[in-house]
Amino acid sequence: MSGTVLVGGGTGFIGNHLIKALKNKNYAVKIVSRMPGPVNISWQELNSRGLPQNTVAVVNLAGQNVMDFKRRWTTGFKQNVFSSRVNTTTSLAEAINKASTKPKVYVAMSGVGAYKPDSNKEYDECSPLENFDFFSKLVLEWEKAATLDLESKSNCRVVTIRSGVVLGKNGGMIKQLYLPFYLGLGGPVGNGSQYLPWIHIKDLVELILYSIENDKVEGVLNGVAPQLCTNKEFSNAFAKALKRPALIPIPSFIFNLILGTERAKMITTGQKVIPQRTQEFGFTFSFPDVVSACRNIVKEA
Numbered sequence: 212m213s214g215t216v217l218v219g220g221g222t223g224f225i226g227n228h229l230i231k232a233l234k235n236k237n238y239a240v241k242i243v244s245r246m247p248g249p250v251n252i253s254w255q256e257l258n259s260r261g262l263p264q265n266t267v268a269v270v271n272l273a274g275q276n277v278m279d280f281k282r283r284w285t286t287g288f289k290q291n292v293f294s295s296r297v298n299t300t301t302s303l304a305e306a307i308n309k310a311s312t313k314p315k316v317y318v319a320m321s322g323v324g325a326y327k328p329d330s331n332k333e334y335d336e337c338s339p340l341e342n343f344d345f346f347s348k349l350v351l352e353w354e355k356a357a358t359l360d361l362e363s364k365s366n367c368r369v370v371t372i373r374s375g376v377v378l379g380k381n382g383g384m385i386k387q388l389y390l391p392f393y394l395g396l397g398g399p400v401g402n403g404s405q406y407l408p409w410i411h412i413k414d415l416v417e418l419i420l421y422s423i424e425n426d427k428v429e430g431v432l433n434g435v436a437p438q439l440c441t442n443k444e445f446s447n448a449f450a451k452a453l454k455r456p457a458l459i460p461i462p463s464f465i466f467n468l469i470l471g472t473e474r475a476k477m478i479t480t481g482q483k484v485i486p487q488r489t490q491e492f493g494f495t496f497s498f499p500d501v502v503s504a505c506r507n508i509v510k511e512a
């Protein structure tokens with residue numbers, strides 16, 4: 212498939228990696244951003260002028276960074292976290308519905324936050340979702356915004372990727388952990404027994420490309436590596452890759468204090484999530500286990 216891929220929020224961590232990969236495959240790329248620029252269109256332009264010509268696929272990666280330690284977890288910030296995901300996802304779906312020539316596919320990001328942390332439960336894409344807190348409500352609304360009758364109105368495939376924590380250099384969790392771990396000050400959060408659904412950035416980018424290029428892929432895909440991993444196992448693997456110890460556990464209350472308890476739950480608790488449908492569609496992971504993922508990230512950093 213050639214043509215233009217329109218990427219909402221394509222200026223961020225995942226976007227940078229995705230756009231390189233799309234260009235390598237000879238796609239033209241346009242980004243929807245709050246900042247105007249030569250390659251970017253604004254959200255206002257998208258709403259008024261619609262999709263760029265020859266858009267064959269749309270991807271949404273926009274969203275206010277939840278783990279911005281400088282921002283307090285206030286009602287206003289939570290509203291921003293919510294609307295930056297739900298409204299952008301809706302805007303792109305509406306633009307697809309209005310387009311005279313439809314793209315083949317809309318790939319929307321989502322998260323694993325709608326799976327309730329429970330060490331006895333294993334979740335796949337078909338597990339029922341519950342609205343039990345801020346993040347689960349966000350995921351439900353975010354995913355609803357992506358569908359917006361697209362398949363019936365626009366004959367456009369919708370793929371929703373429920374991503375775990377994305378591990379890669381220059382962004383996300385690794386960017387925040389690199390220095391303390393490099394200094395030998397890293398360690399698990401709390402007792403480290405909570406699960407950490409994760410995916411290597413290269414696998415996530417490949418999964419987005421796979422979703423764009425395979426006409427059979429549709430619906431929800433868990434964007435998580437197949438190997439289940441606890442927070443402690445991740446800490447050990449990352450410290451070992453850096454040839455450092457991971458001896459110093461960070462008590463959960465410190466995250467509760469810095470981030471607020473509701474937001475800190477993203478780190479202090481976790482879910483066992485498996486990529487059942489993702490693998491059933493034939494996708495294979497280059498980094499199925501956390502040890503090889505961390506080694507690769509440290510080698511490239």
Ligand SMILES: NC(=O)c1ccc[n+]([C@@H]2O[C@H](COP(=O)([O-])OP(=O)(O)OC[C@H]3O[C@@H](n4cnc5c(N)ncnc54)[C@H](OP(=O)(O)O)[C@@H]3O)[C@@H](O)[C@H]2O)c1
Pocket residue numbers: 220221222223224225226243244245246271272273274275276291294295296299320321322323374375376377378382383384
């Ligand atoms: N990284 C992870 O571990 C992870 C895990 C699960 C899900 N996700 C989801 O995947 C998406 C991309 O993640 P990422 O790590 O690439 O995020 P990122 O680096 O923070 O980039 C997200 C992009 O969203 C746009 N954005 C930020 N605040 C916004 C706002 N208030 N309104 C509209 N747009 C806004 C920004 O683009 P402009 O400044 O150009 O507008 C930014 O470049 C996010 O929705 C995130 O929730 C990420």
